[in-house]
Amino acid sequence: MNKNTESIGFLIVEARTANGALPVEGAQVYVYPLSEDGKNDAVYSLRTNSSGRTERVALEAKGKALSLSPGNASPFMSYNVSLRAPGFYSSDKSNVPIFEGVTSILPF
Secondary structure, three states, rough: OOOOEEEEEEEEEEEEEEEOOOOOOEEEEEEEEEOOOOOEEEEEEEEEOOEEEOOEEEEEEEOHHOOOOOOOOOOOOEEEEEOOOHHHEEEEEEEEEOOOEEEEEEEE
16 A cells, blocks of 8 residues: 555445345446556455345545645545446446545445
8 A cells, every 4th residue: 555545445335226125136246446557457356145235345545634634635545336237237336435444335
């Protein structure tokens, strides 16, 4: 980790269908860091469980102190997340923010 990413945040991905009424079990989830060099190597490859959720995963984040003074870089790291499930359209979400010490739940 570099000096701007010495902290950890967490992510849970939730896949549901039927206007959120039914979980999607077995969906494949990929988590990618935003990359300036064009590389798209996934840092996680996960599957949703019977409740439509992935396990909670740890991701690099920026320290909370960055948000205490104006002019600093954004106080979070951004990731891209892709979800694939048989019988459903594939879906991607870009620039998902991850904050230090916070568990984010990303709905699909």
